[in-house]
Amino acid sequence: MSNQITLENIDNVLKFSTLFSSQDCHLYDIQTEPLTLEPYAYSQEFKRFIDAIYAENFIIPFDWISWQQEANRFEANPELINLADISTIQKLFTSHVRQERFCSGRLAQLINNGHFLTILQRLQAIRADFILENTEKSQPKNIMQRIKIIQGDITQLQVDATVNAANSSLLGGGGVDGAIHRAAGRELLVECRQLGGCETGEAKITKGYNLPAKWVIHTVGPVWEGGNQNEDVLLANCYANSLALAVQYQIKTIAFPAISTGVYSFPMERACKIAVTTVTKFLENPNSLEQVIFVCFGQSAYNSYTQAMREVAET
Incomplete structure (x- = not known):
């Protein structure tokens, strides 16, 4: 956490999250009569948000003009924001607010394309990480610090290995499985054909090909059948193996997706608790792993993982 940013600072900015998630919230008007050099008139609610990011130390002194290309990269690739630290959030807010002085309507564009909402969602994740880091727990702190929860596209992450929630054929399918095969390219399918499939709960590895990840670890999650068919054990095996x-x-x-929670219908909260419990137990022993990332598709999955992390941290 930055020396200039506290949990209170973050909370005071996050109060404005609903401004950007509500369809009914009106944040600006385009003024065409009379024509002025600043045709965008922002609402009082949005002005209070801007006042808040100033007051809570999110506008910082730095060479934002030289950093503008980097700011544009985050706007063009919103999944990158899911990995941003608090210092980067400060730079993004500063760059966007400063740029409005030279390009009226710039902030309106960032409202419309959801960029501000994505930044605030990342800030919410940083807040959750901060709370977890400061929660008293019996497990060593460095274990929880090696686990990260984000919302984003798992095929775009710069990690050593991406885990694929595969089917038993390993030949591609829907959801995460299909997305990984499409992003990796046809060579992945060629290698997968040589593996002879995979049993539920087991795991096999291939190269990542066109993915940013060097490796893809394919694991087959259980289909939920009411909880009486050894589903919990099989799902835990997916993570452990x-x-x-x-x-x-x-x-x-x-990086892990939420295995079995899609078309296999494993209950999300139950699956997240199994995932976090299995990973933390594995990390208790010395090994090469420095970071395990749970990649969520949507706010509901993110909330479930965050809750599971709190529960495991407090046990």
Whole structure:
């Protein structure tokens, strides 16, 4: 956490999150009569938000003009914001607010394309991380610090290994499985055909090909059948076997999707608790892993993982 930013600072900015998530919230008007050099008139609610990011130390002195290309990169690739630290959030807010002075309507554009909402969602995640880091718990703090929860596109992450929630054929499918195969390219399918499939709860590894990740670890999650068909154990095995394979290949960073929670219908909260419990237990032993990332598709999954992290941290 930055020396200039406290939990209170973050909370005071996050109070404005609903401004950007509500369809009914009117944040600006385009003034065409009379024509002025500043045709955008922002609402009082939005002005209070801007006042808040000034008051809470999110506008900082730095060479924002030289950093503008980097700010544009975050806008063009919003998934990058999900990995931003508090210092980067400060730079993004500063760059956007300063740029409005030279380009009226710039902030309106960032409202419309959801950029401000994405920044605030990342700030919410940083807040959750901060709380977890300061929660008293019996487990060593460095274990929880090695686990990260984000919302984003798992195919875009710069990690050593991406975990694929595969089907037993390993030949691609829908959801995360299809997205990983499309992003990796046809060579992934060619290698997968040589693996002879995979049993539920087991894991196999291939190269990442066109993915940013060097490796793809394929694991087959259980189909939910009411909880009486050993589903919990099989799901835990997916995580444990994937992590064991990662250590075997000296992998340092690994990203997991929410295995079995899509078309396999495993209850989200139950699956997240199993995932976090299995990973934290695995990290208790010395190994090559430096960071495990849970990648969420949507706010509901993110909330479930965050709650699971709190519960595991407090046990």
